Amino acid sequence: SQQGEEDPQALSIQEGENATMNCSYKTSINNLQWYRQNSGRGLVHLILIRSNEREKHSGRLRVTLDTSKKSSSLLITASRAADTASYFCATDENAGNMLTFGGGTRLMVKP
Amino acid sequence: DAGVIQSPRHEVTEMGQEVTLRCKPISGHDYLFWYRQTMMRGLELLIYFNNNVPIDDSGMPEDRFSAKMPNASFSTLKIQPSEPRDSAVYFCASSRGAGHTQYFGPGTRLTVL
Numbered sequence: 001s002q003q004g005e006e007d008p009q010a011l012s013i014q015e016g017e018n019a020t021m022n023c024s025y026k027t028s029i030n031n032l033q034w035y036r037q038n039s040g041r042g043l044v045h046l047i048l049i050r051s052n053e054r055e056k057h058s059g060r061l062r063v064t065l066d067t068s069k070k071s072s073s074l075l076i077t078a079s080r081a082a083d084t085a086s087y088f089c090a091t092d093e094n095a096g097n098m099l100t101f102g103g104g105t106r107l108m109v110k111p
Numbered sequence: 112d113a114g115v116i117q118s119p120r121h122e123v124t125e126m127g128q129e130v131t132l133r134c135k136p137i138s139g140h141d142y143l144f145w146y147r148q149t150m151m152r153g154l155e156l157l158i159y160f161n162n163n164v165p166i167d168d169s170g171m172p173e174d175r176f177s178a179k180m181p182n183a184s185f186s187t188l189k190i191q192p193s194e195p196r197d198s199a200v201y202f203c204a205s206s207r208g209a210g211h212t213q214y215f216g217p218g219t220r221l222t223v224l
Contacts, residue, residue: 041218048212092209097159099210099213101156104154
């Protein structure tokens with residue numbers, strides 16, 4: 001499988017619930033990023049976590065990174081219908097110049 | 112800042128025609144990336160430039176695809192001749208530095224009939 005695989009592929013929750021998405025990768029990294037894509041739009045950067053960080057917060061977003069397991073998770077708390085989108089993780093595999101994106105998790109938040 | 116600008120937003124063409132997609136990166140960004148997104152293959156990196164120089168084009172599907180960056184504020188992705196399997200959304204993104212946050216344009220939705 002490719003670098004940066006998200007799990008689950010699709011997630012459907014009710015407004016107000018928390019949403020957790022996971023990402024696994026294979027090589028060493030300098031950083032891992034999470035992006036969001038609304039239908040028909042380009043990707044928008046949400047948060048970047050460096051390899052020496054374990055947890056990072058931004059508003060209702062919480063990202064964790066476990067380099068020993070080569071995995072990351074994105075938690076969206078108190079979800080809203082407007083959070084409905086696809087979420088992608090991206091890694092600079094082998095600390096390279098480019099990002100490798102996973103297949104994404106499609107999140108649907110029902111009002 | 113206007114963000115990354117792409118044109119056209121939509122393109123419908125017939126098989127065999129030449130297609131040119133355009134991108135204006137964010138001013139001051141030294142990296143520019145071209146991606147293709149389809150349901151089947153997800154988001155694929157086609158090529159990227161650093162300071163207007165192509166660095167890695169290993170993602171370009173075949174010789175029908177070519178990309179140029181004549182200056183720091185403009186890049187093109189050309190498909191000649193186009194085929195139905197090229198139908199996809201093509202994104203341009205730019206960043207300041209390697210492996211850093213990338214800023215995506217709105218994409219060009221290409222349909223080849």
